[in-house]
Amino acid sequence: MTLAVVVGRLIAVVALSVAVSTAAIVGRDRLAETRREYRRRLGSIAPYAAVLCLVLVANKIARDVGPDASELIGLRITPYLERLDGVLLWPLYPTDTPQLVVWIQSMATPELTAYFAAVYVYGYVFLLVFPVVAYFALPRPEPLRRTIVAYCANYLIGVLCYVLFIAYGPRNLLIEQVDQLLYSQYAQYQFVTDAVNDETNVFPSLHTSMSVTAALLAWTTRREYAAWVPIAAVLAASVCLSTMYLGIHWGTDVLFGIALAWISVAIGTRFEETPPTLEGLKRRLVRLGDAIPTSRR
Template sequence: MLGIVLTQLLLVVTLLLAAGAALFIGRDRLQQTRTEYRTRLTSISPYMGLLGIVLVANKVARDIGPDISWVIGWNITPYIHELDGLLLAPFYRGQAPQVVVWLQSMATPELTLYFTSIYVYGYVFLLAFPVVAYFALPDPRPLRRTIVAYGANYVIGVTCYIVFIAYGPRNLLSESVEGLMFSHHSQYQFLTTAINSETNVFPSLHTSMAVTALVLAWTTHDEYPRWTPVAALLASSVVVATMYLGIHWATDVIFGILLGVVSVKIGQRMEENPPEFVRLRRWSRSLQNLMPTRAK
């Protein structure tokens, strides 16, 4: 089943990327990219190398992280639950509901299908499209900034996952919160369980990465003005989906938003003071010499 879900994900995101390239990037930029791809790859290859290292380390940390978390033993679930219960208090005279409970009180099959699709397909497209779009720009800085921001998200987020034990609302409040994605579209459970643990909810990496993509879209609004509102719709939908589906608390989302903004700041700061990457640049030049040139 996991293989089927991954194949569906790949096909849908590929179609979305093709549509996005046609609508937002344009033929001229794509043609120019075909002639300059070797130079562009060389300019970003050190950053891609670092991101690759981060992703490998992230995979290892996710595998061993839950065991380390229980050794550290810092279970913050009760504090998140208590804080979440206060967020809607200004709008209620009596006992305020949890944000997740309030959102799920408006659940419909159509909304569940929408937010599930956004959580799985829309999220991946939202993260993948900026990489394609910024690679199509002659200026390498937006893509470098994106790569660093994505890496910062994973480094900080996975560190929090190791340090903190935090169960999501569908685990703690099983009587009042339903895992809507898993109960209505159970095939996606194979995908989520393969990449994450039920104790890794603080902060919401879905939220932080989505906000990162949105902030980056705003910084490149002049280059891709039509992408900004689409990124805003997708990012806001991802943020709501994490709570509506019962996966994350509102507190996870709030800290996820902060992490997304901080990650972009880290990307901008690294852009202002770029590292030398001497060895990685030598390796990238060697790789460039092996790439085929486009026949004229």
């Protein structure tokens, strides 16, 4: 009921903004070309798209099963994240260092809350979806492939971390100081976030890593889409801030999210420069086999 309404609105808003920005940034010429060439382009990215679909399905399953699995093998790190966050502002406040999230929330205004809530929900999805559309409209397949590989890497590494580390966000621990701004003021969004994710999946912040990934990739296509670079940068920065402003993630989650984005883009780029071949995989497996010490007598 409520979930369907909220998801419906999300899809409508994102579809509209992708349509508008496609018209503005991608331009009519590229779209016309895409219309002629879409079969060939689909063919050239098909294996990548298939892998992404697999990863997304695996990701969904892992997130459903993950919390139970991670209760068995995972480490509970919430108190340490809280400690680490408590020293992040040390350079600014050497005495009485405030918690980063508390410090950010101390600047809250209703307008900022509305902005960050919208960015967290709509801006984030738009930031991830638009590059896929925009890069599909490019004649060369590399940007889109790179994007897909980087998205996959984010999910795979992120979900692995979620299984290994059990952590609650600041809203679940520091509630005396941290307001659950998103959920107390826009409770309807919680139906979506709760359906998508378990609340112990906070380290690292996938919102951050995916957004920063999109922004870093925007830089690699600055020749084609110059206008997208500043938009992506501002959106990504806003998403990072929003996760903390809304009390969902620790500053540490965000820092590791940025690192994860960097790694994911590096993987995506490397994949593109040296495309994986069956031969290469074999060679690597053999090398791996050699590296394992075995007793031969």
